[in-house]
Amino acid sequence: MRFMGAERVEEAAASCAALLRTVVGKDWENTRAGDLEWSCRFTATHVASDFIGYAGNLAGRARSAYVPFDITVDGDENGNYRADNAGLIDVVTTTGALFAATLRTTRREVRAFHPYPFRSANRDGFAAMGIAEALLHTHDIARGFDVPYEAPAELAEYVLTTIFPTVRPGPAPWPTLLWATGRGDLPGRERVTRWHWTNNHVVRAGRLTLEGVTPAAAADLYEGGDGGFHWVEDGPFEGTRIAAGMLLKAYEIGVHQPEFGVYVLVRDEDGLAVGGMGFHGPPGDGRAEIGYDLAESARGRGYATEALNALADWALAREDVTTLLATVDRDNAASQAVLARTGFVRTGEEKSEDGELFAYERRG
Structure with missing residues (x-):
């Protein structure tokens, strides 16, 4: 599964710029962007600010807060703009290119600060957030000027399967993303009034990091790919692929809870994935079932013990989990x-x- 986040950010920036060029001669400063309280000019500047802000957090490896800087579109001390609308379009495309360059040079395992909801995101998460900002705010600006805008379906799907894991897929990705962010309706679903995206969950475990698997990664694993992870030579083991299929099915019917999905065990010393671990679903009556496997070359080194202990501790510290369950073959002495x-x-x-x-x- 090749990382496509950088290319997709460039496509999103290009989609935004293409729409903006159709209204370049209009009054951006005094036109409200859809249902937002912002002007169209401020909204376009916000997209550029997000691009460069996300690039800064990744490049600076921010840990606990946003890197404290922002961009200022060229203007004088009295607030008069020297950058016209065409110049602001150049700012959007330039910051998009800088963000894409940062994504291309960021290692897969790097995480940086973002608040929603687990206080960090990896490069896939940042890419998806940047794409979402570009597509959704382009939609807002288009509504402000009453012109049509249709985001590329593959970009909307990338966003949904990366940072909206609890949103059941709809008839098409773009209207589903608009619905998920309170910007549209879908037949048979209530209107969304409050929302946020969800970056993948991680759990630290001794020499390992347990990285939550997104629906996008689960689909690739289930189909025989690597899920975007770098695996030891004989991984992933078949159980991980089966678990990815279970996650994907839960996502498709709208019952997936990402914290109680599948985690890939990534070895900190070299960034290689050595196995999978996770839950058979969210807890019911305080009980959740857990399972795991390791690539054969990674067995006998204590990885499963470290990972299971950490994930069990995390789960049993929650109010909604009182008991963890597991089953194992009677002949599997190691497990x-x-x-x-x-x-x-x-x-x-x-x-x-x-x-x-x-x-x-194991009880809490």
Whole structure:
């Protein structure tokens, strides 16, 4: 799964600029952008500011807050603009190019500060946020001038499958994105009045980082790809692909909760993915089932123990989880040892199509 975020940011900037050129001779300063309280000029400047701000956070590896800078469109001390509308279009395309260049030179595992909702985002998340800002605010400006605008479907789909994992896919990506952000209606769905996007969740675990899998990555893993991760030579193991398919199905029917999805275990020392771990779904009555696998070359090194302990600790610290469940083949002594080392207690036996399983649980 090749990283396409940079190219898609450039496409989004070009889509924005193309619409702006159709209204370049109009009054941007005194025209309100759709339902926003902003003028069309301020809205276009905001898109450029987001592009350069996201680039700054990634380049600076911001940890706890936005890097404290912004751009100022060329103007004098009295607030008179020397940059006309055409000049502002150049600012949008230039900042988009700078953002794309930053994305191209940022390693896959790098994360930087963003507040929604887990306090960080990776390059895919930042790319999707930048694209969303460009497409949605172009829509707002187009509404302000009462001109048509249709965003490219592949860009809207990239945004939805990267930072809107709880939004059930609709009949087409662009109207679904407009609905998800309170800008439109979809048949059979209530109008959205409050919303935010959701970057993927991560859990630190000793020598590993557990990186939440987005619907976009899950689709690629399920179809035999790498999900955008760099894997050890014999990964991913088949269980990870099956789990990705379960995540994808939950997303498609609108019941996916990203924290209770699938995580890829990434080794900090070299950035290689060594396995998968996650939940069979969100908790019900305080109980959630957990499962995991490792590539064969990564076994016997304590990775599963570190990852399971960290993910179990995270889950049981929540108010909606009281008990974690797991099942393992009765012949899989190694996996049974992992469960024992991480505080799971054997509670009985179950039968499945593949044979007999031992059942385990760990209580909060």
